[in-house]
Amino acid sequence: MWIYEKKLEYPVHIKSKDLKMAKLLVAQYGGPDGELGAAVRYLNQRYTMPTGKTKALLNDIGTEELAHVEIIATMVYQILHNATPEELKQAGLGGQYVQHDNAPFPTDVNGVPWTAAYIATLGDPVTDIHEDMAAEQKARATYEHLIALTDEEDIKKVLKFLWQREVVHYQRFGEALVDIYEYLDSKNVFDMSIKKEKSAE
Amino acid sequence: MDNMYFGNMSRSDMMKRIKELEFAVIELNIYLDNHPMNQQALMDFNKFTKELMALKEKYEEKYGMLTNFGYSQSQYPWTWVNEPWPWESGE
Numbered sequence: 001m002w003i004y005e006k007k008l009e010y011p012v013h014i015k016s017k018d019l020k021m022a023k024l025l026v027a028q029y030g031g032p033d034g035e036l037g038a039a040v041r042y043l044n045q046r047y048t049m050p051t052g053k054t055k056a057l058l059n060d061i062g063t064e065e066l067a068h069v070e071i072i073a074t075m076v077y078q079i080l081h082n083a084t085p086e087e088l089k090q091a092g093l094g095g096q097y098v099q100h101d102n103a104p105f106p107t108d109v110n111g112v113p114w115t116a117a118y119i120a121t122l123g124d125p126v127t128d129i130h131e132d133m134a135a136e137q138k139a140r141a142t143y144e145h146l147i148a149l150t151d152e153e154d155i156k157k158v159l160k161f162l163w164q165r166e167v168v169h170y171q172r173f174g175e176a177l178v179d180i181y182e183y184l185d186s187k188n189v190f191d192m193s194i195k196k197e198k199s200a201e
Numbered sequence: 202m203d204n205m206y207f208g209n210m211s212r213s214d215m216m217k218r219i220k221e222l223e224f225a226v227i228e229l230n231i232y233l234d235n236h237p238m239n240q241q242a243l244m245d246f247n248k249f250t251k252e253l254m255a256l257k258e259k260y261e262e263k264y265g266m267l268t269n270f271g272y273s274q275s276q277y278p279w280t281w282v283n284e285p286w287p288w289e290s291g292e
Contacts, residue, residue: 003270006287007216009223013291056234064227074288168228175235 009067010161014078014154019091021150022079029072030106030114033138039065041119045128076104129177136170207259215260222253
């Protein structure tokens with residue numbers, strides 16, 4: 001069960017009409033290393049985590065990622081919502097206008113819609129946590145690229161907040177990985193596939 | 202935390218403090234997921250959560266519901282539908 005909290009995790013007040021930046025920001029909405037993928041990735045992997053701690057962590061970081069989806073979509077919404085069709089066209093967002101008007105839509109920077117192909121779930125906790133650590137690093141690098149492409153302080157400070165969340169999540173996943181190895185050691189197995197073979201005996 | 206403590210705060214100050222407290226609580230929450238035996242982190246989590254809950258209750262009394270599905274009550278008429286929504290206000 002989830003409830004909605006009618007507030008953003010971090011405030012977003014974009015005064016500029018930097019439409020070209022909006023086109024790039026969608027990378028973190030519906031792109032391969034974006035926030036929507038992060039949320040679905042962790043919330044989908046939590047079912048097969050081996051311990052109470054790792055189930056909690058995937059559940060909670062997945063939930064925080066939903067708040068980040070909202071922050072990114074809010075940035076895109078605020079930049080797009082007063083733009084005229086002509087302004088959108090001039091910013092390379094003619095396709096956006098034709099298919100979505102001024103509404104945010106989860107695609108990558110080239111307009112390719114979000115797909116579950118961006119995420120992985122192997123059901124093996126060591127594999128899945130490695131995927132998550134890589135995902136956080138990819139999202140961190142993407143935020144750095146976005147920060148390098150704008151001088152707008154209103155946009156930059158939100159991107160910096162989201163950037164540092166990637167760093168913290170990476171740290172937490174790293175701890176979880178160590179914990180999973182310790183758990184597997186305590187079960188006297190090297191990896192989950194051996195554990196499964198044993199339990200099948 | 203009593204009403205006196207929050208009495209002089211403006212709406213934007215209250216929302217800013219809610220965001221600060223919730224940020225601290227999120228950080229402590231995911232830390233505690235990995236370190237459930239850390240008593241200092243747990244005490245901090247409980248302390249900030251107590252202040253956060255009291256402040257949210259006060260905010261909701263004045264400005265309407267922050268949470269749906271039975272996590273807060275509403276004055277008449279139903280405040281959940283009040284605008285602006287977070288993506289509009291940026292808050």
